[in-house]
Amino acid sequence: MKTFRIAIAGFGGVGRATASLLLSRRARYCEIYDADVRLVAVCGSRSGVKSAYGLEKEQLSTLEDGLSGPAFIEESGADILIEAGPSDFRTGGPGLAYLRSSLSAGHDTIVISKGALVHRGRELRALAKGSGAILKLSGAAAAALPTIDLVEHNLKGCEVLEVEGILNATTNYLLEAMTTRGIGFEHALREAQLGGFAEADPRNDTEGWDTACKLLILANFGLGADLTMNDLTVEGIQSVSAERIEAWRGQGLVPKLVGRISRGNGAIRAEVGIRTYPLADPFANVRGRDKAIRIVTEAMGKTLAIGSGMEPLATAAAALKDLEHILAARMA
Numbered sequence: 001m002k003t004f005r006i007a008i009a010g011f012g013g014v015g016r017a018t019a020s021l022l023l024s025r026r027a028r029y030c031e032i033y034d035a036d037v038r039l040v041a042v043c044g045s046r047s048g049v050k051s052a053y054g055l056e057k058e059q060l061s062t063l064e065d066g067l068s069g070p071a072f073i074e075e076s077g078a079d080i081l082i083e084a085g086p087s088d089f090r091t092g093g094p095g096l097a098y099l100r101s102s103l104s105a106g107h108d109t110i111v112i113s114k115g116a117l118v119h120r121g122r123e124l125r126a127l128a129k130g131s132g133a134i135l136k137l138s139g140a141a142a143a144a145l146p147t148i149d150l151v152e153h154n155l156k157g158c159e160v161l162e163v164e165g166i167l168n169a170t171t172n173y174l175l176e177a178m179t180t181r182g183i184g185f186e187h188a189l190r191e192a193q194l195g196g197f198a199e200a201d202p203r204n205d206t207e208g209w210d211t212a213c214k215l216l217i218l219a220n221f222g223l224g225a226d227l228t229m230n231d232l233t234v235e236g237i238q239s240v241s242a243e244r245i246e247a248w249r250g251q252g253l254v255p256k257l258v259g260r261i262s263r264g265n266g267a268i269r270a271e272v273g274i275r276t277y278p279l280a281d282p283f284a285n286v287r288g289r290d291k292a293i294r295i296v297t298e299a300m301g302k303t304l305a306i307g308s309g310m311e312p313l314a315t316a317a318a319a320l321k322d323l324e325h326i327l328a329a330r331m332a
């Protein structure tokens with residue numbers, strides 16, 4: 001049996017859910033992959049805990065001050081990193097230093113935050129290639145909704161001609177509330193914030209940046225593009241008026257905030273904006289906080305997936321799906 005030592009950097013809602021799901025699946029890893037998977041370190045911004053023998057559930061509530069940072073993770077002896085810190089696509093966020101350290105050392109790496117992948121994707125790909133580390137990022141590319149995996153596994157070998165995705169749950173929820181109940185953007189947003197479905201500062205979602213990050217990650221890591229945020233046209237939903245919604249309703253159209261990737265003249269283009277769909281289109285029926293993706297390939301035609309996992313468990317499960325791909329590859 002081979003031992004795999006896992007560290008988690010970023011120990012908020014998603015990091016904790018990932019740790020707890022990983023511990024509950026240890027017997028599965030043993031049985032299916034003949035792998036002894038140990039969680040050897042976790043850390044937040046200022047504190048952490050490690051054990052070479054593997055942390056148990058009770059130890060995850062006793063983080064010690066001062067144990068954090070890429071050096072702490074390296075010292076833990078981890079050979080796989082799961083990075084779940086805050087996302088900042090303008091700077092790469094704290095995740096960038098962890099990812100550089102892990103990939104340079106040749107450690108397989110699972111990324112959940114989007115910031116570093118958007119800001120320094122090319123560099124991180126090169127680091128992984130240079131060191132032979134496997135870099136997986138389902139959690140950063142719409143998590144419970146399969147996106148990269150659809151392209152890499154289910155549509156393997158096909159040429160992707162077009163991708164359309166409803167990739168942000170908050171904007172889908174808001175647009176649906178505006179469309180079905182005739183309320184304005186501000187009203188829908190206040191309700192969503194009170195219900196915990198929208199952030200206190202919702203601009204990352206409502207202005208389309210979260211969708212743009214996921215789209216850019218899919219384009220660059222899934223389709224081999226080399227786009228930066230400056231290459232994308234990004235429109236949000238913040239200026240959609242009740243009058244516009246009413247006009248669409250009158251025409252039997254449902255608005256969605258959609259990220260779209262297309263190929264033309266050998267180049268890949270990506271844009272985020274409102275698109276409208278007739279009621280018979282499956283995209284018109286993606287409800288509430290669900291997400292969806294439609295991929296058109298030259299050989300397999302249209303493939304559609306709709307995801308509706310509960311967060312943060314679904315994101316943790318997406319990261320651990322990546323872990324199983326790594327276990328399978330390393331045990332082959």
Ligand SMILES: NC(=O)c1ccc[n+]([C@@H]2O[C@H](COP(=O)([O-])OP(=O)(O)OC[C@H]3O[C@@H](n4cnc5c(N)ncnc54)[C@H](OP(=O)(O)O)[C@@H]3O)[C@@H](O)[C@H]2O)c1
Pocket residue numbers: 009010011012013014015043044045046047068069084085086087094112113114139140143311312315
């Ligand atoms: N929530 C979801 O369902 C979801 C879905 C898909 C992707 N994501 C992505 O997953 C990531 C985590 O989300 P979350 O909801 O768990 O956020 P969160 O609850 O705010 O947790 C963020 C964690 O990162 C830690 N952190 C900050 N700076 C750090 C540093 N320098 N080193 C180590 N840890 C650091 C924080 O530490 P302290 O506790 O010490 O502040 C906190 O534990 C985000 O990038 C998010 O975009 C989330």
